Amino acid sequence: MTTGARTLAYLSAVPVERVKGIGPARARSLAKLGIASVADLLLHVPRRYLDRSRTFDLSDVPLGEEVTIFGTVLSTKRRRISGGRVMIDARISDGTNVVDAVWFNPYLKIEEGWEVAMSGTVSMYRGRLQMRSPELERFGAGSLAVGRIVPVHPAVAKLSPAKVRAAVDNALRRSRPIAEVLPPDLVERLGLVDRDTAFADVHFPDDLDAAARARRRLAFDELFRLEVGLALRKHRQVHEATGIVHDGAGELVDAYLAALPYELTGAQRRALDEIEADLRSPLPMHRLLQGEVGSGKTAVAVCAMLRAVSGGYQAAVMAPTEVLATQHYLGISAALAEAGLAPDRRAVADEVGTESLFAARRPGPEVAVALLTSNAVEVNFAPRASRSDVVGWVAAGDIDLVVGTHALIQEGVTFARLGLAVVDEQHRFGVYQRVMLREKSQGYDPDLLIMTATPIPRTLAMTLYGDLDVSLIDEMPPGRSPVRTRHVTAFDDTVHELIRSEVASGHQVFVVCPLVEDSDKLAVRSATAEYERLSASLDGLEVGLLHGQLRPAEKDAVMAEFRAGRIDVLVATTVIEVGVDVPNATTMVVIDADRFGLSQLHQLRGRVGRGAAPGTCVLIADPTTPEGERRIAAMVATTDGFALAEEDLRIRGQGTVLGARQAGMTDLKIADILRDADLLVHARREAFALVDDDPDLAHHRELAEELRILLGEDVAWLERS
Numbered sequence: 001m002t003t004g005a006r007t008l009a010y011l012s013a014v015p016v017e018r019v020k021g022i023g024p025a026r027a028r029s030l031a032k033l034g035i036a037s038v039a040d041l042l043l044h045v046p047r048r049y050l051d052r053s054r055t056f057d058l059s060d061v062p063l064g065e066e067v068t069i070f071g072t073v074l075s076t077k078r079r080r081i082s083g084g085r086v087m088i089d090a091r092i093s094d095g096t097n098v099v100d101a102v103w104f105n106p107y108l109k110i111e112e113g114w115e116v117a118m119s120g121t122v123s124m125y126r127g128r129l130q131m132r133s134p135e136l137e138r139f140g141a142g143s144l145a146v147g148r149i150v151p152v153h154p155a156v157a158k159l160s161p162a163k164v165r166a167a168v169d170n171a172l173r174r175s176r177p178i179a180e181v182l183p184p185d186l187v188e189r190l191g192l193v194d195r196d197t198a199f200a201d202v203h204f205p206d207d208l209d210a211a212a213r214a215r216r217r218l219a220f221d222e223l224f225r226l227e228v229g230l231a232l233r234k235h236r237q238v239h240e241a242t243g244i245v246h247d248g249a250g251e252l253v254d255a256y257l258a259a260l261p262y263e264l265t266g267a268q269r270r271a272l273d274e275i276e277a278d279l280r281s282p283l284p285m286h287r288l289l290q291g292e293v294g295s296g297k298t299a300v301a302v303c304a305m306l307r308a309v310s311g312g313y314q315a316a317v318m319a320p321t322e323v324l325a326t327q328h329y330l331g332i333s334a335a336l337a338e339a340g341l342a343p344d345r346r347a348v349a350d351e352v353g354t355e356s357l358f359a360a361r362r363p364g365p366e367v368a369v370a371l372l373t374s375n376a377v378e379v380n381f382a383p384r385a386s387r388s389d390v391v392g393w394v395a396a397g398d399i400d401l402v403v404g405t406h407a408l409i410q411e412g413v414t415f416a417r418l419g420l421a422v423v424d425e426q427h428r429f430g431v432y433q434r435v436m437l438r439e440k441s442q443g444y445d446p447d448l449l450i451m452t453a454t455p456i457p458r459t460l461a462m463t464l465y466g467d468l469d470v471s472l473i474d475e476m477p478p479g480r481s482p483v484r485t486r487h488v489t490a491f492d493d494t495v496h497e498l499i500r501s502e503v504a505s506g507h508q509v510f511v512v513c514p515l516v517e518d519s520d521k522l523a524v525r526s527a528t529a530e531y532e533r534l535s536a537s538l539d540g541l542e543v544g545l546l547h548g549q550l551r552p553a554e555k556d557a558v559m560a561e562f563r564a565g566r567i568d569v570l571v572a573t574t575v576i577e578v579g580v581d582v583p584n585a586t587t588m589v590v591i592d593a594d595r596f597g598l599s600q601l602h603q604l605r606g607r608v609g610r611g612a613a614p615g616t617c618v619l620i621a622d623p624t625t626p627e628g629e630r631r632i633a634a635m636v637a638t639t640d641g642f643a644l645a646e647e648d649l650r651i652r653g654q655g656t657v658l659g660a661r662q663a664g665m666t667d668l669k670i671a672d673i674l675r676d677a678d679l680l681v682h683a684r685r686e687a688f689a690l691v692d693d694d695p696d697l698a699h700h701r702e703l704a705e706e707l708r709i710l711l712g713e714d715v716a717w718l719e720r721s
């Protein structure tokens with residue numbers, strides 16, 4: 001390291017006001033945009049570069065290529081055009097020819113007599129040279145603007161790119177040399193340029209290659225900071241927690257598996273092995289179980305729960321909706337009854353009296369299962385038990401397996417000894433919820449398994465969910481048929497015909513109604529209208545309606561009718577989005593499909609094609625936005641959830657995906673997790689290795705300091721060096 005070199009941490013303490021050209025007023029508006037220090041300013045990297053080393057005379061300028069020309073402004077004109085917009089016209093001569101330039105930016109300043117540089121493409125319009133909205137710079141504003149690669153910094157706080165450029169130039173001169181804080185062997189191994197060079201070249205490169213190398217280095221640094229932060233967090237989670245060693249015997253699992261009408265797929269086996277290894281370990285599990293809809297995550301989760309139960313612990317499953325919780329409860333208790341591990345709840349329901357029922361299960365090896373949501377309560381050995389009974393039994397440890405909604409951990413439910421929590425479809429299960437779980441279990445950390453059918457691109461798994469281990473079920477059970485997807489612009493006769501013919505061949509159909517942003521009421525109204533319309537146009541067919549404002553008992557009744565095949569066509573809002581499993585339903589019609597997000601469409605489509613008969617998905621949409629068009633096209637093109645998830649990330653941009661939490665450690669300014677995916681892989685590997693070796697960063701003091709300052713809250717617990 002160069003002596004006297006300044007670290008980013010040091011520069012983070014130097015207010016941006018110290019930079020020439022930035023007074024108190026500008027500093028205040030910059031601060032609002034997150035640029036408070038010199039370090040922030042240096043990390044405000046150009047969004048692109050103009051190659052002003054490619055300058056041309058107008059007499060032989062190539063058309064249609066990015067060029068820079070220099071000249072004198074002969075005349076300017078400002079006009080109001082349609083839509084209240086302003087058009088600015090200027091004629092510029094460089095002595096060899098004249099070009100007309102136009103801008104639609106009312107704030108643009110240009111005056112007759114100025115010497116200017118203009119970068120952009122030149123075209124021929126009505127026999128004259130024209131440039132539309134070129135980057136304009138007054139000539140003589142300094143050597144920074146001409147005859148070289150010119151950075152275009154994102155404009156901030158009314159500072160023009162030229163002003164930002166000048167400020168960065170000043171900041172850079174006074175900050176260099178900038179210290180290297182990464183281990184030198186790492187920098188060398190990955191072939192990165194050093195930090196000082198990177199900051200100099202990202203802002204004022206000699207050529208575009210230098211700019212690319214510089215950006216790559218700074219992107220790496222950003223990803224590396226994030227990954228070290230995640231590695232530290234994970235290390236803490238694991239090593240400062242009190243986990244449970246689940247060492248129960250395998251009988252319950254074996255009995256359950258033996259009674260299943262199928263064999264686990266290889267992928268299910270692998271995932272289960274990974275989970276069981278975590279369960280046996282004294283360190284708490286934080287694992288994400290990923291698998292397409294229908295890949296059979298539930299069976300894997302049930303095995304894990306039975307493993308916990310056989311060791312004397314309780315297990316809980318939390319589902320996102322009541323419908324799904326009920327479905328899990330029914331499925332799990334039926335499978336356990338089938339395996340001889342629990343009473344058949346229907347048989348129990350026929351008995352009378354409750355006192356004896358509880359005693360009845362005690363002698364056997366049975367598994368007591370309860371459903372506990374805000375509206376529903378049931379246990380598999382006593383269907384008429386009251387809510388307070390069930391809550392009491394859970395607290396006393398008499399219930400082994402509790403099925404509820406996500407609210408389960410928020411409500412006043414306590415467990416005697418919760419050993420495993422399974423969370424279905426909430427991969428955003430955060431630090432806060434984990435703390436709640438710990439509180440529910442008297443201070444030790446239950447193992448946590450998060451299941452999701454939302455495919456998470458590898459890059460996101462390494463960032464947003466980077467402190468979780470991941471198991472992937474990447475194989476579907478045999479006998480599934482692919483789903484064919486069609487796009488039509490209206491709910492026309494062909495769609496009605498398709499529905500009729502599917503029903504005629506003994507199958508069932510979902511019709512999902514438009515998403516109504518933030519209004520359950522309106523969604524219900526539109527679903528009801530659609531239900532009435534279809535009841536009329538599909539006369540002779542049994543049409544049902546399911547939406548979020550039905551009472552739980554009504555919802556259950558509708559779902560039961562549909563499962564039993566007494567409803568042919570189920571008109572629904574997105575309440576059916578997750579998990580609903582009716583293999584006889586083969587057709588999914590989505591109305592105004594372009595208004596749904598890609599992952600939601602993928603989830604909806606996953607409701608069909610779950611049985612042997614081929615599925616069809618009909619997307620009704622007349623997209624009004626380019627994004628809507630891209631989503632529909634992607635859905636028609638592929639059923640691969642990971643491909644869709646990556647496309648979704650591309651369409652929405654990483655900002656919306658990562659930046660949901662303001663200024664957290666995933667708030668990336670330079671790196672782009674899709675474009676820089678390879679860097680991310682390196683950053684993660686290096687970061688985890690470094691933290692493994694030096695979990696307190698005792699031998700990486702400057703790096704620790706940088707993390708503390710740049711990641712802030714996220715690593716607030718890092719010791720000051």
Ligand code: ADP
Pocket residue numbers: 262263264265268291292293294295296297298299453477478579581
């Ligand atoms: P997921 O929760 O991953 O969407 P489920 O666990 O609901 O999927 O399983 C979907 C369906 O596949 C269920 O009906 C389940 O019984 C069945 N299933 C699960 N695993 C297998 C398997 N290995 N072979 C055949 N069918 C399976």
Ligand code: MG
Pocket residue numbers: 297298424579
């Ligand atoms: Mg599921």
